[in-house]
Amino acid sequence: MGLELLCSLVAVLAATYAILFGLLKKLNEWYYVSWLRKKQAPPLPPGDMGWPFIGNMFSFLRAFNSQDPDSFILNLNKRSLPFFLCFTNKTLSRNCYCCIGTGGNRYGGTSIYRTHLFGSPSVIVCSPELCRKVLTDDEHFLFGYPSSAIQLGGKKSLYGVPNSEHRRLRRLTTDPINGHRALALYVRHIEDIVIPSLEELAAMNPPIKFFNEMKRIGLKVIAQVFLGSTKDSVVSSMVKYYTELFPGVLSLPFNIPGFAFHRALKARKKLVKMIQDELDERRATTLVQDRKKGMMDLLMEVEGEKGEKLEDEHIIDLLLLIMFAGHETTAHTMMWALIYLNHHPEMLRKAKEEQEMIIKTRPSSQKGLTLSEIKQMEYLPKVIDESLRRSNFAFAIFRKVEADVNFNGYTIPKGWKVVVWHRALHMDPNIYSNPKEFLPSRWENHRFKGRTFIPFGAGSRTCPGADLAKLEISIALHYFLVNYKLEELNPNGPITYLPLPRPADDCLARIIKLP
Structure with missing residues (x-):
């Protein structure tokens, strides 16, 4: 009963x-x-x-x-x-x-679906044609990242400003880091950071969290480019605060102790203070010529059509977002490229031989890489592109509509978000055969480029630092492959996918210097 x-x-x-x-x-x-x-x-x-x-x-x-x-x-x-x-x-x-x-x-x-994510009614698009259509239509589809990302990025960052202002700020921040002349200048800056940093890692006896150390190297490079400074105290603090900020980017925007967003806001305040202190120090000194100029100095000097200067809030928000995106992307890709190669000995051998051949065929008087040598590499760019595709640093790009839009025969209502799910493109078996396999050889066919491969976005809001990021990754991989090997402690361990894909142990490993 x-x-x-x-x-x-x-x-x-x-x-x-x-x-x-x-x-x-x-x-x-x-x-x-x-x-x-x-x-x-x-x-x-x-x-x-x-x-x-x-x-x-x-x-x-x-x-x-x-x-x-x-x-x-x-x-x-x-x-x-x-x-x-x-x-x-x-x-x-x-x-x-x-x-x-x-x-x-x-x-x-x-390939277009309605849903509700991150606090907003949304439409997901996940075909090459629809993704590109959204990303290249600035008139109807504006930046639409979740509230948490906008608040942490800042009102004056490239995420938070209207299209007209975005174009002006993008030009100011991209001109100094793009083009052959600018990239050639940064080769030496990057080498000056990468070479001693890798030597330090190899000298450490206890295992290291390889991902965290790659973030430190990436932040040193980006700090050199944008701040003109690589002081250890500054870099160490920034790594700590950005690590606390990142989990809040796609979190629920609850500013309550115990929530990721609350911790991220506190980290942002500390980062803002660091940049503000640097701005104040530069205005107080007249010895600018005694140090390397960075993007900060250029932004402080720039004037608008009426002679107006950028406000500090503008400069701080721009630098915080660019430095955040720049060092996380490069660190993530460098780590995964080396992990994938480590798991595929034949591919590792091929990549290593290419880099050794560059050294063998250069004049004996030449020290270090040149931009021409980097551009002549054939296999390593395939490794980098395949690492970007397979690891998918970000799973989606966010847009929004401010008026009803008739899109592909459907209505996207005013105020809805449009989520360009480019991870779906990169992992689509109809586009990339065996998409879960790491296969640099697939990039011998360039038909993938353009419509179906968009790790840095597409259209006018494509990541402005894509070329600089690939340059840094190429240089770091060159010196690692020639001089070191990665010894993972948990090579088959679980992967954490939020807020970005990474080994759950942050790739606990030893860096072994080769004889």
Whole structure:
């Protein structure tokens, strides 16, 4: 009798849960869809708005906290049922979000889906044509990163300003770091940091967190370029504060102790103070010629059409964002390139032989790399591109619409976010055969370039430091491959995918100097 009562109670609870779940989701769908019928506008893209307020964040977090983050996009095509029903009705489990299967009603292969992520109703696009269409249309699709990213990036950063202001600031920040002449100048600066840094790592007896050390090298380079300074005390503090800031970029924007966003805001304040102190010091001294000028000095000198100077807030927000993006991207790619090569001995041998051949064929009087040598490399650029594709530093690029947009036969309503899911491109088996395999040889066919390979974005807002980043990665890999080897302590350990893909132990390893 007791067992029958318990079974009945469980059945009632399960039914109540299912009805409540379905009702809340129906109400949420009705909230977002009903007004379109009154306007007789084209429909929303197919998809699922999830729970009220929460949307599909549970599904997103479940996928990205697993070892298969791409299951989120795969499961986006499937209709969902409550988690509880997986245990009460086995025949339904293959169609729910918590179970990965091949069954279920699909929304269709449209490559455009409605959802609700990071606190906003959103449309995800994940085909080459749609991704490029969004990224190259500045009129309809503006920067639309989540509130947490905008607040941490700053109101005056390249993320927070309108298109007209963005073009002006982008020109100011990219001209000094692009072009043959500028890149050739930075080769020596990068070598002066990379060579002694790698020697220091090889001299350490205890294992190191290789990813953290790559971030330190990356930040030294970016600090040299943008601040004209590589003081150890400055770099050490910046590594610490940026490490605390990064997890808050895509977090819930709750400024409450214990939340990632709260810690990130505190780290941002400390970074702002460091840059402000540097600005004040430079204005107080007349001995600028005694130190190397950086981007900071150029931004302090620049004038607008009416002779106005950039405000400190402008300079600080610009530098904080550029330095953040610059050192994280390079550190991430350098680490993964060496990990992938380490796991593929034949590819490692090929990459190493190419770099050794560069040294053998240069004049004996030449010391160090030249930009011409870097541009003549053939295999290493393929390794870098494949590392960018396979590791996917960022899974998506965010835009928003400020007015209703008819896009590919669907309506994207005013205020909605548009999420360009370029990870889906880079991991699409229809574009890249065996996408989970690390295969630099695939880049011998350049058909991938342009539409289907966008690690730095596309259009007018393509990452302005892409060329400088690839230059730094190339130089660091050259000196590592020629002189050192990576000895991972946990080569098959788990991977953490949020806020970016990295070994869960930050690649605990030893750096061994070669004889």
